[in-house]
Amino acid sequence: MTNPLVTGYDWSPDRGLGLVRDIRVRWALEEVGQPYDVRYLSWGQQKEPAHRARHPFGQVPTYEDDDFVLFESGAIVLHIAETWPGLFPEDRRGRARAIEWMFAALNTVEPVVWEHLRAAVFEQGEDWAKARLPGVEARLSERLEELSARLGDAEWLDGAFSAGDLLMVAVLRYPSTADMIGAYPNLAAYVARGVARPAFVRALDALRAGQTGAAPAGWPQ
């Protein structure tokens, strides 16, 4: 098999923080020790027909090997975890619970994280943003508190580090969330453990090294 081919941007939308979802796929491939290649898209190319054929919503990442194409970071991380050992427990039930945390990260936690990011950052200049923010913060706090209560003093969410932890840590890395995580020291330590993993460090370094292109005109720096 040729190396898997991942798509990412050739520029940084976030000043090198590596918050775009291709970090999840890069991290997963680093965890399982599988080399990969990257197809870099410059600004706008993600919405062009060639990339739309790979990704109907015109985003990154995608994943290709030979004639097989996948989009959705969750589905790609799951595919990686099933293809190479290292991100799923070996027993069927442990694997189902790792998948449960993958969906919890993307369908229960990420929506409130994104809602907060949108309200606190993207929409902060709108007239109505300030009045709306407390409700948004309350929804995020509730989820963080619940997650903190479940994690307790465990190192990872369910036994050894899994694809579920990978996605949960990735979701909790958004800076507007990070500001709120301070109230939950066990969650802050959990995220810190995640990003200290050598595979994450390699993934982030590689992502940054590929961001050689220019941001689109008018992009906030």
Next chain:
Amino acid sequence: MTNPLVTGYDWSPDRGLGLVRDIRVRWALEEVGQPYDVRYLSWGQQKEPAHRARHPFGQVPTYEDDDFVLFESGAIVLHIAETWPGLFPEDRRGRARAIEWMFAALNTVEPVVWEHLRAAVFEQGEDWAKARLPGVEARLSERLEELSARLGDAEWLDGAFSAGDLLMVAVLRYPSTADMIGAYPNLAAYVARGVARPAFVRALDALRAGQTGAAPAGWPQ
């Protein structure tokens, strides 16, 4: 094995529309022909310790068989699709693409659907709701248009009906979204095909039959 045990509410938050996420699990079990039992929760019980032990975020559905407990509707539907035939293609790559559509439903489409539901319904009385709504509608429209373009004149998203279609149809059923789907006749027909499936009809009938309890005081009817 004893029948799987699913949790749902004993009352209807949506006047019998069956929009709470246990419909997804009931529907999946009906599709694969697996009988199941239901543990009904009255209002408030979902936040009590007994249920928190099953579901850290205090929601429904959960899934249990023998000593195995799962939460997250996406993870449960995936587990069902892997345990009984009928919701995944048999080949590995087709299965990965069905999983891709599961994540697309829950991580790309549902967040904008929920954002719209919140803005158009839950928050409609707020001072700032009206000024904010156009942006919310634009985000949902963009996703619906992209999904419509990818579906084209196909019956389902990728070959035969799969767990990916099940979750996508479930997500598109929210009424505030249904109002907007009229602009995309192929999506409207796709949702209509989904809810006409005998397994969905059985699931919805069973859900309604179990909603014998009272709504909490003050719940809008």
